[in-house]
Amino acid sequence: MTAARFSTACVIGAGAWGTALATMCVRAGLHTTLWCRSADLAEAITAERENTKYLPGYRLPEDLQVTSNLSEIAGKDLLILATPAQATRGVVSGLSEHINKPVPLIITAKGLERDSNKFLTDVARESSDLQPLVLSGPSFAADVVAGLPTAITLAGHDAEQASAIAQALSTRSFRIYVSGDVKGVQIGGAVKNVLAIAVGICAGKSLGASAQAALLARSFAELRRLAAALGAQPETLFGLSGLGDLVLTCSSTQSRNFSLGVELGKGVDLETILASRTAVSEGVHTAGVVRTVAALHHVEMPVCEAVARIVSDGANVDDEITQLMSRPLRAEHD
DSSP states (O other), X not given: OOGGGOOEXXXXXXXXXXXXXXXXXXXXXXXXXXXXXXXXHHHHHHHHSSBTTTBTTOOOXXXXXXXXOGGGGTTOSEEEEOSOGGGHHHHHHHHHTTOOSOOEEEEOOOOBOTTTOOBHHHHHHHHOSOEEEEEESSOXXXXXXXXXXXXXXXXXXXXXXXXXXXXXXXXXXXXXXXXXXXXXXXXXXXXXXXXXXXXXXXXXXXXXXXXXXXXHHHXXXXXXXXXXXXXXXXXXXXXXXXXXXXXXXXXXXXXXXXXXXXXXXXXXXXXXXXXXXXXXXHHHHHHHHXXXXXXXXXXXXXXXXXXXXXXXXXXXXXXXXXXXXXXXXXXXXX
């Protein structure tokens, strides 16, 4: 399979990330359609050439097609799924009704399915005959749509296919590196959102830069422990989709999860924070799943467990901080 065979694409999901990816596809030379769940949003983007709801301030390419008709995905060479992680099963099931040929499905959501504890690629395989790959790494939608330098990972089991897709989608400012570690890339993307909430809480509580750095380091240790237990390749976690994404997500209020943690640290209750947002903070939905998966594999993840207790069980932020700081001292790399 060569890059020349990828000339058309459809991005499913018109949030900030989906809009940015659709713009990137056009810049890479693909005839691209952006699918919106809302007909009103599709009409507004078409008329204004801007997604004022999810990615305001950026004019979209004139030749980007926008639709709310899912049947228009038929015949596309590539499908890029940019809907929330917990919507994956339902959306993929709907897609399969309109597919008339084998086609790669690039999953960009970062999470695990709550009810099943499954990776999103496994969910996609159960729900369709599509060929799932994963696109993940340190990237903000605003940076991508602005054409700022961004490097990201595309993981797939078929190395030749993944390389061809990376060639087709990469531009001078949007660089895609290929990996065969589909599981490791998904672990990095899902768990870093949970950890970013913890680091955000630390920032919101004004505990200082030293505390944030220490928490980030200990968070990375948790991420690596879980990845090792699940059979991921160690080098994946030191790459773009692991350490790279963790550092970005834990260091900027552009991150939905970090900024949510900041608000929690300032004393705002979770329901109020979520009600004020149009975009999904995936770490809220993933925290409980990570806690469950870690327990099943006997992996110690105190930071993730604390976040799960806060966002899933309603635990007090200060109590969780006290509990973390009261843990027994031990050798750093045990």
